[in-house]
Amino acid sequence: MATETLRGGIAKPRPSASLWRDAFGRLRKNKLAMVGLVLVGFVGFIAIFGSILAPYNYQDQDLTAVVANKGQPLPPLTGGHILGTDQIGRDLLSRLMDGARISMSVAIVVQIVVICIGVPIGAMAGWFGGRTDNILMRFTDVMYAFPDLLFIILLTVVFKQTPFGQAMDGLLLVFVAIGLTTWVTVGRLVRGQMLALKETEFVEAARAIGVSDRKIVTRHLLPNGIGPIIVAITLGIPAAILAEATLAYIGIGVQAPRASWGSLINDGQAVIRSSPWLTFFPAVCIAVALISFTFVGDGLRDALDPKLKGKQ
């Protein structure tokens, strides 16, 4: 390497590397994170194009095949069903692909809710400090202390019959409910970032040239604190997917005939002894999605950590 640099004679000017390019370079060297990113991309691809790629419609019933099988679900690789069918002849692979769409929407919608609530509240608490901080943070504490599951169940029960409760097959309500219980972490994180950053001299310098408060927060503070926020949000995705699966498992959220991975497990567990694949494959899907998002989140955390700069 050294000789190669020397041969050039004059050192080339260093390419201007922004924070993001630097971080991306480090992320690319992280094998686990790249594996995670590929898997996330794969799940995302399935979520978008699943309905075209799926061998069957997720609600079509292959009843003749089930009847021929003495009313039992078809095992994998029989009757043209790669992963088999459920008790009423619906193709498991197609249902899993539809489930991917639900899980990815959870990933996105919940995090949007989290950002929309957590970032403004955290930013206001941190920036204004004093009484505002106190009120907002006590409110956050209350939200944190409230049992999540109970809160989500209450919300879904109260809003079930409203148009909002019916939107997206009842999923929107669940997503918002999950978001409402999980923004707390991000809110606290943003507040902490604000507190640390608002004392910096570049903020004082920005004030000294008459930049407005709103612009200081959005232009100067948030971009500086965005690394940890991105990490928290990425790591919040598997938690949200898991929360949705848990809710689906206990029968809240997605309405039949649509199925999320969680409700597929719920459906399958009745026949887990005779047809274990009906619980096994959805469980694998959940596990893979969770692990890949976690890998990406961990990779991002390492990549965006300035203390690791220069190390590989």
Next chain:
Amino acid sequence: MSAADAPTIVELSADDVLRARTEAVAKAGVGRKADHLLEVRGLSTHFFTPDGVVQAVDDVSFDVGYGETLGLVGESGCGKSVTALSIARLVPDPPGKIVKGSILFDGIDVLKLNPDDMRKLRGKEIGFIFQDPLTSLNPTLTIGYQIGEAIRQHMGLSEKATQDRTIELLSKVGIPRAKERLKDYPFQFSGGMRQRVMIAIALSCDPKLILADEPTTALDVTIQAQILELIQTLSSEFGTAVLMITHDLGIAAGMCDRVNVMYAGRIVETGTVDELFEEPRMPYAWGLLDSLPRIDDIRGDRLRTIEGLPPLLIKPADACRFNPRCVYARDVCREKEPELTGRGPTGHMARCWATEPEGWIA
């Protein structure tokens, strides 16, 4: 410093600077609304801490003329920076508060402005250069954006015009290949270059006054000289008045027209550079001058210092604040605080019993 870093400023002779300065000062005075650009009267800024009220700046009055460079000199913690922050109303509140006094900037009572109008003044009429260029620039924004920020905020120029002005400013402060460097981030600039950028930001809207708070303290000596020269040249060119805060008397002597010496939140001596350096009338000023290392010092000798530390500014007694450290102090110094009184036909004033006409030091 590599060749590429070297400033591209045209070297001016002292005469050139003087002429430019006279012209610019005359120009700066056109359309003036008051006798002085800045009139500070009885300014008191206190910090309300759990330990008590710290009177960081106490009854400070001074003027800065149009286009003038005024030095504010003193050791750490004597209220220099707080004075500057008070003028720009940037004192962190809480715990700080301007409790008394008035600040007239170009005829405008700064302390009566609402926060919005104050913001319009900052950056546009009053520029600020901070001590540490390494931390005063936002690491996540480009240099171009940060210089353009004040322009965008105050001048309402088009995006193109903003960029042109940014490039012009950047080359004015001696950064080569200005256009290419707009997209660079602060970490790609050396300390001296970053301070040049800070100066460009301070000058970006043609302010009438620049508050320079120890602009060279964080820089090494060679860069210091360049930065000071840059401030001097540009302030002459634009007719900008400068309030130069420093603990370095050499800087004050080289740059300022007049100097205020501050001690423990008070102005203890004020006068032209010549008066102050040739005939200081306050033992603290002597101490400061005496503690400058000299070229004829014998190697190995200890540097001279003023014994002791500045007093805590919680409930100061009615006494000369320098008396515990003053070798000339007598009973009267411990019993009553002297007033800032005249020491000659011009504006030379000092706050010292000993150098009053009936004092014990001639």
